[in-house]
Amino acid sequence: EPEVTQTPSHQVTQMGQEVILRCVPISNHLYFYWYRQILGQKVEFLVSFYNNEISEKSEIFDDQFSVERPDGSNFTLKIRSTKLEDSAMYFCASSEAGAHVDTQYFGPGTRLTVL
Amino acid sequence: SQQGEEDPQALSIQEGENATMNCSYKTSINNLQWYRQNSGRGLVHLILIRSNEREKHSGRLRVTLDTSKKSSSLLITASRAADTASYFCFLTGAGSYQLTFGKGTKLSVIP
Numbered sequence: 001e002p003e004v005t006q007t008p009s010h011q012v013t014q015m016g017q018e019v020i021l022r023c024v025p026i027s028n029h030l031y032f033y034w035y036r037q038i039l040g041q042k043v044e045f046l047v048s049f050y051n052n053e054i055s056e057k058s059e060i061f062d063d064q065f066s067v068e069r070p071d072g073s074n075f076t077l078k079i080r081s082t083k084l085e086d087s088a089m090y091f092c093a094s095s096e097a098g099a100h101v102d103t104q105y106f107g108p109g110t111r112l113t114v115l
Numbered sequence: 116s117q118q119g120e121e122d123p124q125a126l127s128i129q130e131g132e133n134a135t136m137n138c139s140y141k142t143s144i145n146n147l148q149w150y151r152q153n154s155g156r157g158l159v160h161l162i163l164i165r166s167n168e169r170e171k172h173s174g175r176l177r178v179t180l181d182t183s184k185k186s187s188s189l190l191i192t193a194s195r196a197a198d199t200a201s202y203f204c205f206l207t208g209a210g211s212y213q214l215t216f217g218k219g220t221k222l223s224v225i226p
Contacts, residue, residue: 033214043158043203043216056214091157099214100145100207106158 002026004107006092012113016081021110023075023092032075033093033104034067036060043091048099049075055098082114119147119204119217127223134191136220138204139184147180148205149189152219158203161189196226 005024013019025032034046047057049067064080075094079086089111093104119140128134138147149161164171164180164187171178177190191198201219208215 035216042218043152045214045216048214089155093158103148103160103163105160106150108157 004092004094004105006090006107006110008110009108010111010113012115013082015084015114019079019082019112021077021079021090021092021112023077023107024073025075025092025094026105027073029094029096029105031055031095031098031102032067032069033095033099034077035091035093035106036088037091037109038085038088046077050098079112082112084114087112087114119206119215121202121204121217121220123220124218125221125223127225128194130194130196130224130226132194134194134198134222134224136189136202136222137186138188138217139186140204140206141185142208144182145207147178147187147207149176149178149187150203150205150216152201152203154200161202191222194222194224196224198222199224 007022011019032049035043036046037043045058047061047067048055066078068076089109091109092107095102095104119138121138144166146163146165148163150158151161152158162173162176162178164178175192180187201221203219204217206215
């Protein structure tokens with residue numbers, strides 16, 4: 001069964017450094033998402049991406065975040081200058097149609113630790 | 116905000132019993148989905164119910180939706196120890212692209 005994959009599974013970085021989190025969505029899916037979950041808290045929507053552009057973003061997704069689909073398979077989340085409060089699990093998801101009508105399939109997550 | 120609120124926050128039952136979790140929300144929705152998350156792992160989709168549907172079944176899962184009360188329930192029948200996980204409702208706003216997870220119900224099924 002196809003699945004969403006994410007790398008790395010755990011990333012440790014120093015405050016102020018740039019990190020890139022990578023995701024490979026399911027191949028025939030057209031909609032891609034990033035969510036984050038701070039330890040012990042609920043999953044929060046960051047951004048959705050369709051047709052090579054951001055379709056929706058939350059207030060969390062400020063100028064330090066960016067997303068890109070650099071090739072036909074990868075979907076990346078870049079955090080330009082990490083802060084301590086960026087420490088969280090980051091989940092990528094994809095869906096065939098938009099999330100408001102269709103199921104999202106989530107990857108296993110990347111645990112980001114900012115020191 | 117479309118925030119979903121699950122209750123109870125935590126639920127502990129014996130294996131074989133039924134587990135019921137509820138989700139309430141504030142404004143109109145397009146659909147409501149339930150996801151499951153094992154500790155420290157990713158989210159697994161369980162079931163999607165559209166705003167014009169009232170009940171849906173999938174195996175041992177039964178979901179109901181009452182749009183007049185702005186609430187949904189997830190029933191897991193004949194629970195198993197492997198059902199131990201956190202369960203989240205996920206809301207998509209009608210006429211908007213709001214995507215919101217609730218805070219979750221932590222279910223513990225004791226063998």
